Amino acid sequence: xxxxxxxxxxxxxxxxxxxxxxxxxxxxxxxxxxxxxxxxxxxxxxxxxxxxxxxxxxxxxxxxxxxxxxxxxxxxxxxxxxxxxxxxxxxxxxxxxxxxxxxxxxxxxxxxxxxxxxxxxxxxxxxxxxxxxxxxxxxxxxxxxxxxxxxxxxxxxxxxxxxxxxxxxxxxxxxxxxxxxxxxxxxxxxxxxxxxxxxxxxxxxxxxxxxxxxxxxxxxxxxxxxxxxxxxxxxxxxxxxxxxxxxxxxxxxxxxxxxxxxxxxxxxxxxxxxxxxxxxxxxxxxxxxxxxxxxxxxxxxxxxxxxxxxxxxxxxxxxxxxxxxxxxxxxxxxxxxxxxxxxxxxxxxxxxxxxxxxxxxxxxxxxxxxxxxxxxxxxxxxxxxxxxxxxxxxxxxxxxxxxxxxxxxxxxxxxxxxxxxxxxxxxxxxxxxxxxxxxxxxxx
Amino acid sequence: xxxxxxxxxxxxxxxxxxxxxxxxxxxxxxxxxxxxxxxxxxxxxxxxxxxxxxxxxxxxxxxxxxxxxxxxxxxxxxxxxxxxxxxxxxxxxxxxxxxxxxxxxxxxxxxxxxxxxxxxxxxxxxxxxxxxxxxxxxxxxxxxxxxxxxxxxxxxxxxxxxxxxxxxxxxxxxxxxxxxxxxxxxxxxxxxxxxxxxxxxxxxxxxxxxxxxxxxxxxxxxxxxxxxxxxxxxxxxxxxxxxxxxxxxxxxxxxxxxxxxxxxxxxxxxxxxxxxxxxxxxxxxxxxxxxxxxxxxxxxxxxxxxxxxxxxxxxxxxxxxxxxxxxxxxxxxxxxxxxxxxxxxxxxxxxxxxxxxxxxxxxxxxxxxxxxxxxxxxxxxxxxxxxxxxxxxxxxxxxxxxxxxxxxxxxxxxxxxxxxxxxxxxxxxxxxxxxxxxxxxxxx
Numbered sequence: 001x002x003x004x005x006x007x008x009x010x011x012x013x014x015x016x017x018x019x020x021x022x023x024x025x026x027x028x029x030x031x032x033x034x035x036x037x038x039x040x041x042x043x044x045x046x047x048x049x050x051x052x053x054x055x056x057x058x059x060x061x062x063x064x065x066x067x068x069x070x071x072x073x074x075x076x077x078x079x080x081x082x083x084x085x086x087x088x089x090x091x092x093x094x095x096x097x098x099x100x101x102x103x104x105x106x107x108x109x110x111x112x113x114x115x116x117x118x119x120x121x122x123x124x125x126x127x128x129x130x131x132x133x134x135x136x137x138x139x140x141x142x143x144x145x146x147x148x149x150x151x152x153x154x155x156x157x158x159x160x161x162x163x164x165x166x167x168x169x170x171x172x173x174x175x176x177x178x179x180x181x182x183x184x185x186x187x188x189x190x191x192x193x194x195x196x197x198x199x200x201x202x203x204x205x206x207x208x209x210x211x212x213x214x215x216x217x218x219x220x221x222x223x224x225x226x227x228x229x230x231x232x233x234x235x236x237x238x239x240x241x242x243x244x245x246x247x248x249x250x251x252x253x254x255x256x257x258x259x260x261x262x263x264x265x266x267x268x269x270x271x272x273x274x275x276x277x278x279x280x281x282x283x284x285x286x287x288x289x290x291x292x293x294x295x296x297x298x299x300x301x302x303x304x305x306x307x308x309x310x311x312x313x314x315x316x317x318x319x320x321x322x323x324x325x326x327x328x329x330x331x332x333x334x335x336x337x338x339x340x341x342x343x344x345x346x347x348x349x350x351x352x353x354x355x356x357x358x359x360x361x362x363x364x365x366x367x368x369x370x371x372x373x374x375x376x377x378x379x380x381x382x383x384x385x386x387x388x389x390x391x392x393x394x395x396x397x398x399x400x401x402x403x404x405x406x407x408x409x410x411x412x413x414x415x416x417x418x419x420x421x422x423x424x425x426x427x428x429x430x431x432x433x434x435x436x437x438x439x440x441x442x443x444x
Numbered sequence: 445x446x447x448x449x450x451x452x453x454x455x456x457x458x459x460x461x462x463x464x465x466x467x468x469x470x471x472x473x474x475x476x477x478x479x480x481x482x483x484x485x486x487x488x489x490x491x492x493x494x495x496x497x498x499x500x501x502x503x504x505x506x507x508x509x510x511x512x513x514x515x516x517x518x519x520x521x522x523x524x525x526x527x528x529x530x531x532x533x534x535x536x537x538x539x540x541x542x543x544x545x546x547x548x549x550x551x552x553x554x555x556x557x558x559x560x561x562x563x564x565x566x567x568x569x570x571x572x573x574x575x576x577x578x579x580x581x582x583x584x585x586x587x588x589x590x591x592x593x594x595x596x597x598x599x600x601x602x603x604x605x606x607x608x609x610x611x612x613x614x615x616x617x618x619x620x621x622x623x624x625x626x627x628x629x630x631x632x633x634x635x636x637x638x639x640x641x642x643x644x645x646x647x648x649x650x651x652x653x654x655x656x657x658x659x660x661x662x663x664x665x666x667x668x669x670x671x672x673x674x675x676x677x678x679x680x681x682x683x684x685x686x687x688x689x690x691x692x693x694x695x696x697x698x699x700x701x702x703x704x705x706x707x708x709x710x711x712x713x714x715x716x717x718x719x720x721x722x723x724x725x726x727x728x729x730x731x732x733x734x735x736x737x738x739x740x741x742x743x744x745x746x747x748x749x750x751x752x753x754x755x756x757x758x759x760x761x762x763x764x765x766x767x768x769x770x771x772x773x774x775x776x777x778x779x780x781x782x783x784x785x786x787x788x789x790x791x792x793x794x795x796x797x798x799x800x801x802x803x804x805x806x807x808x809x810x811x812x813x814x815x816x817x818x819x820x821x822x823x824x825x826x827x828x829x830x831x832x833x834x835x836x837x838x839x840x841x842x843x844x845x846x847x848x849x850x851x852x853x854x855x856x857x858x859x860x861x862x863x864x865x866x867x868x869x870x871x872x873x874x875x876x877x878x879x880x881x882x883x884x885x886x887x888x
Contacts, residue, residue, distance in 0.1 A: 305856060306859035385615070403617055403618040407612050408625070438685055
């Protein structure tokens with residue numbers, strides 16, 4: 001695939017000083033990647049994408065990430081933001097990022113078919129990464145992208161869409177049924193007051209896109225709504241403030257199994273895992289599937305509950321600072337933390353979290369039409385089974401337990417939660433507290 | 445049904461002073477219920493059981509609870525404990541508590557068939573309680589029952605059984621398959637060191653009961669094993685200490701739908717909900733199903749993870765101090781916290797927790813053979829659906845939200861977790877943090 005560049009360099013990746021960041025080997029560098037139509041891919045992972053940068057193991061990279069739902073309130077989420085506008089630019093004459101999703105370019109609802117929705121910054125190529133290796137991604141920092149519209153200067157906003165792919169959609173009580181509803185939140189990030197406050201909501205759609213296609217449901221990303229025309233309700237969720245949990249909804253590597261892979265179903269290479277624990281201070285390990293690993297990030301969320309029930313979180317643009325460490329497979333000891341990691345393993349300050357999915361290798365397990373069929377075979381029950389097996393394996397291999405030890409410990413000390421029921425390949429995570437181990441702090 | 449009493453009074457309920465307990469109305473009393481063969485029922489709820497005491501709304505009751513798995517390590521969990529021994533007493537000549545479970549009295553594996561396993565202290569009759577009312581049960585305190593065997597005097601122990609009804613049982617990797625394994629834990633309750641430490645494990649069974657029936661699997665409660673004959677493994681789970689979460693695995697009311705109801709599947713009247721949040725400081729609300737409410741407690745756990753994966757927690761004998769408040773249905777305001785509570789609503793210091801089940805009213809929903817069929821229709825997916833609907837209703841009624849407000853909030857701030865996958869009627873809970881409401885602290 002070809003990436004189209006404009007002349008200007010200002011929205012391309014550049015190197016910045018390593019100020020304040022650990023550099024034990026002395027050789028680390030730090031790359032800054034602005035979000036622009038030249039640094040993102042929209043709605044899919046692909047092993048065929050040309051990398052936006054190449055880095056070495058140990059390097060740092062700052063990735064600006066954009067919400068793919070800025071059109072829900074363009075005044076607060078889009079206008080005045082040159083990077084975001086370059087990505088969203090779409091007129092009858094010109095659409096800067098034409099492909100949105102892994103579907104056909106001639107899909108009736110738009111190029112790429114919206115089969116995948118997230119704006120992903122990347123991919124970042126890690127030199128020397130080979131299939132079978134492990135990529136450690138440390139989230140060093142995460143900070144919000146302030147509004148660039150002078151009317152709301154420097155404030156931070158996000159949007160939650162109760163979407164047609166939500167768990168509730170065909171199970172509504174109030175009329176009209178079904179319906180899609182947008183709720184706009186303002187995010188306060190002042191220390192000690194880190195809350196999202198509901199501003200207003202409105203019933204979404206229909207929306208006509210610049211090519212004249214009428215979208216009766218939210219079936220294509222980047223559509224621009226006009227909330228004021230939708231009779232917004234402003235007196236909502238009074239006295240509610242949502243504690244924020246900033247995280248990357250989508251973070252992961254390109255898989256080898258197909259050339260164009262929707263960004264929606266999470267996979268063994270990560271992607272749209274939608275676990276709110278994947279935030280600042282966390283480290284996540286992914287199995288490398290293709291040469292160079294091809295890391296992308298996006299779908300930043302200000303807050304989400306376990307289940308992401310209505311189909312989205314508080315979708316909001318944030319920037320992440322990552323350090324990336326490559327572990328060659330041959331250097332991973334047999335009975336060690338990473339020995340059997342063939343799926344996204346999350347490490348936070350206090351926990352290890354394994355991620356189970358309805359179909360852990362859906363691209364191969366579900367056959368030729370896997371990318372379609374995975375949405376018809378969503379199941380918490382299957383994800384629970386997978387999470388059980390992964391946690392058992394993790395305890396046996398990384399923590400050197402017998403199966404009997406692992407199973408007793410899982411029953412009395414591991415918590416299984418429902419990550420999401422909205423991404424086709426549904427998720428159950430299992431959390432193991434580090435404090436359970438008296439030698440916690442010793443290297444694994 | 446008839447309760448058989450011996451002559452001695454010492455193990456019967458008695459009144460104790462109300463020392464140190466709030467008594468705003470001036471009329472509250474405090475009853476102490478020792479656990480004995482005269483104060484427990486084993487393996488079932490029943491609307492036909494004669495109450496062990498009658499109390500008024502506002503009264504306090506202390507209920508000694510016994511683990512039903514004391515036979516896994518009788519030296520540590522049973523011997524020297526007069527109350528527990530009176531319950532467990534079973535020789536070829538005499539079995540103090542004959543019925544164990546809701547099954548037939550002539551079942552091949554023992555009277556009651558082990559269709560229900562928990563030793564339940566109660567039932568407590570609440571004067572004036574009528575079907576449709578709500579019973580508020582406050583867990584004021586909870587403390588462990590120390591070992592009465594001089595060899596382990598005053599120490600506290602518990603047992604975890606990886607059981608034939610566990611989620612893992614038919615999905616084991618190591619040989620022999622399948623197998624049942626007991627792990628014995630010692631529980632340290634010194635303040636600041638509240639951990640359970642693994643002592644040893646052994647492969648359970650077969651066990652021959654005093655009537656000569658050979659139990660190849662753990663299919664009847666109260667069987668007495670001899671761990672020393674089972675080649676116990678002592679060097680297990682090194683460096684592991686499990687933070688304790690003392691709670692009542694089973695706490696709830698007798699349902700009206702059947703005369704004898706297995707204690708295993710949780711129900712709309714509570715029972716074996718197996719949520720570790722049902723501990724000291726928590727309050728739980730149940731819909732009253734029969735006259736007098738008929739509250740029973742048992743199945744105390746020192747610790748459990750969300751899912752109770754292997755079929756049991758750290759099963760351990762603890763005593764609970766409860767205050768019980770009756771809310772007549774007519775006194776519950778329309779749009780209030782309790783308005784629509786027709787299932788177990790838990791309130792902890794920080795959260796409200798609703799409990800979803802695969803089959804929320806399984807005794808009526810599943811037909812004539814509901815008590816058998818519920819075990820064949822276990823599903824996390826169904827429990828998730830129920831938890832979603834209950835949390836939506838709770839937000840709409842108790843917190844006066846529109847459906848759209850409720851659904852957005854659920855998606856960004858409510859966490860759905862897997863309560864248990866081992867009790868036939870599987871559970872998903874949804875947790876809502878009180879701190880979300882800026883008027884938190886005001887009465888609802």
